[in-house]
Amino acid sequence: MKKFVIHTPNGINPSQKLQTKQAVEEFISMFPEYRNSFKIEFRDDANVTGKEIDQAQYDALPDDEQKRKFIKSPRGTWLVPHQSMEWYILSSQNSSGGVDVGEMAKLHVERTSQANQDEISVCIVNGDVSPFCYGYTGGGITTFPDGRQVEHSAVILSAKNCGNDPEFFKTIVIHELGHVFNATHSGRAHTIQQNGPHCTNSLCIMGASNYQQLRDERLRRKANGHPPFCDECIESMREYMSHMPELVREVHVERFHGSLPILPHNNDNWKNDYRTFYQNVAQRDGDTYVESPDSANYLARIKRADGSTLEIEANNEYNVALGATNTSDGTDIPSLKDMRDLVKLAQSKNSGMDFAADNDPEFNARLLIACLEARPAPLKMRNQPEVTPEFLAQLKPETKRLLQATLNPQQPQRSQNTR
Numbered sequence: 001m002k003k004f005v006i007h008t009p010n011g012i013n014p015s016q017k018l019q020t021k022q023a024v025e026e027f028i029s030m031f032p033e034y035r036n037s038f039k040i041e042f043r044d045d046a047n048v049t050g051k052e053i054d055q056a057q058y059d060a061l062p063d064d065e066q067k068r069k070f071i072k073s074p075r076g077t078w079l080v081p082h083q084s085m086e087w088y089i090l091s092s093q094n095s096s097g098g099v100d101v102g103e104m105a106k107l108h109v110e111r112t113s114q115a116n117q118d119e120i121s122v123c124i125v126n127g128d129v130s131p132f133c134y135g136y137t138g139g140g141i142t143t144f145p146d147g148r149q150v151e152h153s154a155v156i157l158s159a160k161n162c163g164n165d166p167e168f169f170k171t172i173v174i175h176e177l178g179h180v181f182n183a184t185h186s187g188r189a190h191t192i193q194q195n196g197p198h199c200t201n202s203l204c205i206m207g208a209s210n211y212q213q214l215r216d217e218r219l220r221r222k223a224n225g226h227p228p229f230c231d232e233c234i235e236s237m238r239e240y241m242s243h244m245p246e247l248v249r250e251v252h253v254e255r256f257h258g259s260l261p262i263l264p265h266n267n268d269n270w271k272n273d274y275r276t277f278y279q280n281v282a283q284r285d286g287d288t289y290v291e292s293p294d295s296a297n298y299l300a301r302i303k304r305a306d307g308s309t310l311e312i313e314a315n316n317e318y319n320v321a322l323g324a325t326n327t328s329d330g331t332d333i334p335s336l337k338d339m340r341d342l343v344k345l346a347q348s349k350n351s352g353m354d355f356a357a358d359n360d361p362e363f364n365a366r367l368l369i370a371c372l373e374a375r376p377a378p379l380k381m382r383n384q385p386e387v388t389p390e391f392l393a394q395l396k397p398e399t400k401r402l403l404q405a406t407l408n409p410q411q412p413q414r415s416q417n418t419r
Helices: 014-028 032-037 055-059 085-091 101-114 166-180 211-223 231-242 269-285 336-348 361-373 397-407
Strands: 002-008 038-044 119-125 135-143 149-158 191-193 197-199 250-255 288-291 298-303 309-316 319-325 352-355
Touching: 002 014, 002 085, 014 038, 014 119, 014 166, 032 038, 032 250, 085 101, 085 119, 101 119, 101 135, 101 149, 135 166, 149 166, 166 211, 250 336, 269 288, 269 298, 269 309, 269 336, 319 336, 336 352, 336 361, 352 361, 361 397
Parallel strands: 002 038, 002 119, 119 149, 250 319, 250 352
Antiparallel strands: 135 149, 191 197, 288 298, 298 309, 309 319
16 A cells, blocks of 8 residues: 655645645546555644654753754744654755755655655645745655665645646646656656656646646646546556555456446557457457447447357456346356456456455356466455355355355366356
């Protein structure tokens, strides 16, 4: 699990806290395969306990390096290191009274690395910052004694410089998160060094300047169903995320209703994996593959000789719905063979499986069997059903038998029927 922790000092506009959360959610929505690996929390100075001590408590502290990190507040109390945004702000002030954004980011990274926390700090500052900027991202890599390396990042946002335009503020947040997740790393093409690495695509939110134009372009692209990042930046971030041990990539599966929401894409290239996979499935079984080319989502069906069909819909690379018609068992639930094929697709993406909460028990049971059968090891799963007597009672007899046999290999093995 990777946490975004939004840090705010006293006096911050509550609407900007909400805007920050909305911007983080908009960013996460572009990577649905990691939807269960991210969490958003608030850490407000107004709600933090133990952030300051009085003079007597301070005097009683050992005279060491830790004591020298305490900062005296305007109230005469002593601020405990790393416990409040007020401490970060006062610890990062330069000679002119503005907050040194680089120093503040360094202090946040110092805290998360020392505490071994998988946290991305997103800090809202309501005063002057130096150098002048709308947002700043800093980070560092911590190497632990066991050899693990964890990258820690902190985003500093200037509420004052961003002004009162909510969409401008959100644009800055999303832009800085692009830096956190390595969208414009120096090893890729079409980047430019201009106050840090940026994208040369003038329509991409990772551009280097004219942030008002980037705000307008982000909203235009959003209205047209396109993400604010170019494909190169998205691919760079996906590659970066794939190496983060805190994140677990999953294919989300639900029952087909023909009504998945349309999600932002720059083009239809994302459909190619589904198209190639299910065309091969149809060819393997001697069935007919039919796709709806005018659909914004990937929408296809496989027509079989027995008159049944497999219905497939996806709205991104990792979110798919399956259904069936005219099945021999009289349900609209895909067969166990279809679930096994879906598991193979997830394995090809090096992904686990996420079960939708409202799936039919029979649907989930068949999917569960396929995940447990996967080789060389069972597929990693999330939100899979708990196999209780009540759950088993809702299944068809053959599905119940196969599930029990899969859970208990000493029982007779599953049927070899592939339909």
